[in-house]
Amino acid sequence: MFPQRLCMQHLKQVLKHTVRNYSGSGNIPHVCVVGSGPAGFYTAQQLLKGNNKIHVDIYEKLPVPFGLVRYGVAPDHPEVKNVINTFTQTANNERCTFIGNVCVGQDISLSELQKCYTAVILSYGAEDDRKLNIPGEDVQNVVSARNFVGWYNGLPEDKNLDIDLDTDVAVILGVGNVALDVARILLTPIDILAKTDITEYSLERLRKSHIKRVILVGRRGPLQVAFTIKELREMIKLPGCRPVLHTQDYTGLDSIYKDLPRPRKRLTELMYKTAITPTETDYKLWNNATKEWELRFRLSPLEILHDGVKASGVKFGVNRLEGSDMVNQKCVLTDETESVPCGLVLRSIGYRSHQIDSSLPFDVKNGVIDNTRGRVKDMKGIYCSGWVGTGPVGVILGTMTDGFDVGKTVLKDLDTGLLDTISNREDALQLLQRRGVKTVSFKDWNKIDMIETTDGENIGKPREKIADIDKLLNIAHA
Incomplete structure (x- = not known):
């Protein structure tokens, strides 16, 4: 019961922050990005840059952010990981909220997110292999x-x-x-x-x-x-x-x-x-x-x-x-x-993506969501960016370009009235609270980051990653 109580207290703080900063903002667009790897962060960056009212929630199934940059880039390529500095600036934007340890498709469904947000952008990458x-x-x-x-x-x-x-x-x-x-x-x-x-x-x-x-x-x-x-x-x-x-x-x-x-x-x-x-x-x-x-x-x-x-x-x-x-x-x-x-x-x-919701039009052969320039086929308000839409091609630079392009597409659809700006993103957070999901904020991640870097410095390394979910959550909620 104790960890669940911690989780609920944390979610109440998130909700309190939301009400304080966004109360009375029914016409302010709230966009949900699923996945905190390069595709997710670059898409969020474009959204925040292109609309000075939009708010972006980045959902991540793990308790830690950065996806492929953290878990895919080779350890002897530290220069590639410098993009984390840019992603951190995005996450610290007052109109951006990182919500970790939430598995879309299990903890909350795509249809539930769709009801709560102006738009949902799927950026969860290619997690399976051929x-x-x-x-x-x-x-x-x-x-x-x-x-x-x-x-x-x-x-x-x-x-x-x-x-x-x-x-x-x-x-x-x-x-x-x-x-x-x-x-x-x-x-x-x-x-x-x-x-x-x-x-x-x-x-x-x-x-x-x-x-x-x-x-x-x-x-x-x-x-x-x-x-x-x-x-x-x-x-x-x-x-x-x-x-x-x-x-x-x-x-x-x-x-x-x-x-x-x-x-x-x-x-x-x-x-x-x-x-x-x-x-x-x-x-x-x-x-x-x-x-x-x-x-x-x-x-x-x-x-x-x-x-x-x-x-x-x-x-x-x-x-x-x-x-x-x-x-x-x-x-x-x-x-x-x-x-x-x-x-x-x-x-x-090669890698391939998986279908997180049965309602998604999915190309099983190629392992990608069926889409046109990021717009998911026959699903209004649902988009995809990165490898889940393009397939596992190119390097981070290509993912950045795609993320920016999809972000611009969403902004265009907002400007032309294709999307309804009314959203109820607080309902999604309350739903997670009722289900006892142990969410992790970006401030929580900073606690994990500090311990990992300290542990690494003690043995002559830049970082010693923690690979245990329970330990990550205990640090986050300490």
């Missing part, structure tokens, strides 16, 4: 890269990830930035990782890891890789580690990449030079390496090999590439097969 749907996929040590990232980044649902690093070889299925992030974490010297905000429990497991070789496998060729040049350059210069790029995969590409668009040209040129014409500096860097990573192409996984319990390798089908457009060639499976022994398989073939 499956291979091949034999052996469910055996031990076949792990989702998404779960692995959540594990080393302190995502509560992944803190007890069942993964065995007592093997020499890991195979990563996929050649995107997440695949390279995962490979880099597996191969980076521990003394470097120990200075980041990687979780201490994962750091200890990585300290005992026996992995010496990581193989990244793509279905097509080097012209179709999805990672970017920054991530590739980091891998090439990874201390104590050598790249293995097979010359036959790159022969002749020098006559092709010169005519490619600049980002693809620079990326392909770097792969080509690394494989065909490495420099003396490169050789010096790689000569004393004790670990290595390898790029393999034109292979499609057919089966996870295993000993009855645990993964022991991957059986691949060999592909050939067809099509005159070299960059967009399609892979065609041949009769030839190849098996690659390994003790760990990481699946990194």
